[in-house]
Amino acid sequence: MYRYEFRRKIVYLKKLFNKIDNFMSKQILEGSHAIAQVIRNIKPGVVSAYPITPQTHIVEDLAEFIANGEANYEYIKAESEFAAASIVEGAQAAGCRTYTATSSQGLLLMLEVIYNIAGMRLPVVMTLANRGVSAPITIWNDHQDAMSARDTGWIMLFAENHQEAVNQHILAYKVGEKLRLPVIVNIDGFLITHSYEGVLVPEIKDIKKYLPNYNPKSGEYLDPENPVTLGAFASPEFYLEIRESLHKDLVLSQGEILNEYEEFKKVFAECIDKDKKIEVDNGLIEYYGNMDAEKLLICMGSVAGTVKETIKDMNNVALLKIRAFRPFPKEEILKNIEGKKEVIILEKAISLGFGGILASEIKSLINFSTKVKNPIIGLGGRDVTCKMIKEIIDCDCFDKEIFVAK
């Protein structure tokens, strides 16, 4: 009798452990660790990156996984960011899944290769730990480095927090490989890369359900059996059409991002933020707050968290967070701006000699009767506080860009 009871208990416990094993558990992780773990689980074939603050921890972790025998991608050491980008470009052209990460000056050094990767339609995924650009030298966060790669033909996603960064990396591989477009996932340097937060990192078997293996078609990659040239010389009769098709594919990728994000929500339901005040949640944008609010804040990246904290008790103010900066979601933004009396575009970058970059793009969509505020905030890692955001909402400073600091 006693033995029977004991055996039953063991069976019960085994079932329970199985359940726990199958259930993804939330960990307290540094942003960089979370991203490195999800990249390991996505299983790229080649990883190459050159360490630069604040991206360093991602690269360190990816090298450590190899040293510990926890992963089996090829980790190729590079002597510069230019080399790292060239290595992943070549590896992707040879038909394997790749990953690289960089920041600030590193991206600027990569820039020539960045254009080439997009032009050759190689679906490389890159993490960009956003940091200001020199001079004066800064290692702290803003979005000026990302804006230098704005027109290169890459899809650009911006993450608000650790979980969104993890989600967007999986989404990036799915969309990128389907449409043959490279993707930059932007995460705010230090604010995301070096801070700790609860985050769910999907396991290999869960990712496999969503993301199929990378199998490029024959004739679309370098293969001695079927030789082709990628990125070959194009005479004036062809170049215009090739650029046009890249532009059109990038614009059309909005639909694919929307579809794939819906699919993502179904497969990884635990990874989605289920705040009750989030009214619209799709791959391109997120709308937080009352739909009939009169004032609308627009921003990208981690500052959205600060804004949510500020406006959570305000009924008249809402937040539109832009997740996909390229392709620029014109229709989605227009739909949510309609009827708003005042639009406040919080910007962490500036086009020197002109003004806000995001603001100029949004202003091109809306009519002149809408009042626009364009505060430039947080350049070079300057703190953005709730008090500052409150002051910006209440101030009377329209049409011209203003630099706001605490």
Next chain:
Amino acid sequence: MKIESKSGSSINNKTGGWRTFIPKVKIEKCIGCGMCAKVCPEGVVFMNEVQGNKKKPEIDFDFCKGCGLCAEECPIKCIDMNLEEK
């Protein structure tokens, strides 16, 4: 759009599209000296038999860049360079 190119396909790149001026030979005036074929930097002027036993120039316009050397060097100036409308 297919952007990969097969090996050995650079011949498909018709570089004549770079041309601004197009040469026109007055065949009846031509004395068949062959100077134009000799000076052509692209090697696209061929002396072929067209009228009787005199050899006259034929130009491959797929690759002629319209440099005008043939017109400049022609001893009897029977080649005109005209603006090409596309």
